[in-house]
Amino acid sequence: MKTRKLGKNGAEASVLALGSWQLADDAYWGRGGDPERTVKVALDAGITLFDTAEMYADGESEKVLGKALGRDRDRVLIATKVFSSHCAPADLRKACEASLKRLHTDRIDLFQVHWPSRDAAFSDSAAEMIRLRKEGKIRALGVSNFGPKDLDEWMEVGEADSDQIGYNLLFRAPEYEILPACARHGVGVLVYMPLLQGIMTGRWTTVEEIPVSRRRTRHFASTREGTRHGEPGCEDLLFETLRRLKTISARIGHPMADVALAWLLARPEVTSVIVGAREPDQVLRNVRSVGLELDPDTVAELDDITKPVKDKLGGNADLWVGAKESRIR
Secondary structure, three states: OOEEEOOOOOOEEEOEEEEOHHHOOHHHHOOOOOHHHHHHHHHHOOOOEEEOOOOHHHHHHHHHHHHHHHHHHHHOEEEEEEOHHHOOHHHHHHHHHHHHHHHOOOOEOEEEEOOOOOOOOHHHHHHHHHHHHHOOOEOOEEEEOOOHHHHHHHHHHOOOOEEEEEOEOOEOHHHOOHHHHHHHHOOEEEEEOOOOOOHHHOOOOOHHHOOHHHOOOOOOOOOOOOOOOOOOOOHHHHHHHHHHHHHHHHHHOOOHHHHHHHHHHOOOOEEEEEEEOOOHHHHHHHHHHHHOOOOHHHHHHHHHHHHHHHHHHOOOOOOOOOHHHOOOO
16 A cells, blocks of 8 residues: 655555545445444555544444554554534534544544634634644644635644545546645645545436435535535536546446546545445455556546536535535635
8 A cells, every 4th residue: 555645744644545434324324334344454455544523423433433443543543523613722622532532542643623613713723733732632733624715824823734625536626726725835635525425436327316415516406405505516417427437447447436546646736535435345446546557648538528527616615515605715
């Protein structure tokens, strides 16, 4: 497994990380799964970064991850996230200590602000995180869903080794401003939703086949149940692009999901790609992408095919909310 450094001075992290939301939230992802074997297979495959959050299944994801890691905890980096409503100093400290308890660990390797808080001042949150680091409760600071303006403001009063953002072949909004901002500040990029919650596996061929919870992004019409972006979406374009991606993938002899992950890993700005899994075989399928190196012509072709979707959705990096109300600025 390849590794890359988190930010300027951060630890080395595997280029694929295991997202732990899927390990615990049956209500969202469906019943089933084998958390302990899934984590064991990830460890054996060389994955060293495990990402979770206090809000995933109301803390259950952290509990399940901590239990599954067990004695292997010291082999890995644990990244978790504090929600925006807990970013005032006292609340942030309380959330950190609660996460430590659920994870059965004495330190968090990367403690991230899940979404920018509009209530707590960045200076107060950053200062408290630095205090927690001095106390040994966290090792590194990170942010998540921070756009260029918020990242600039955060870095004026604090520090961050990484920014975790939604990014994939069918959602390239971070390329407009966020990736350049991260490069400017020396901040690593952690990618979530690299397969658009399974849509890029080719599993579904119509909108109606996709579970309701996974068709709430701005790709889908605002008339769809659960959406809140108020935009027309681009459903026909989405599925036409998927068909073209499937054709390219078949031509080069690899599954579309592998190609999508390899495309992200080819981006020099990306530190690690977070893949979710509920079963060991899902981990093994995703790990294959690390060995797939796309040639420059193929990368350029993938860029060209997905550019119409990029242009349609624009620079708003919030997958679920329209530009006027975007939480990412």
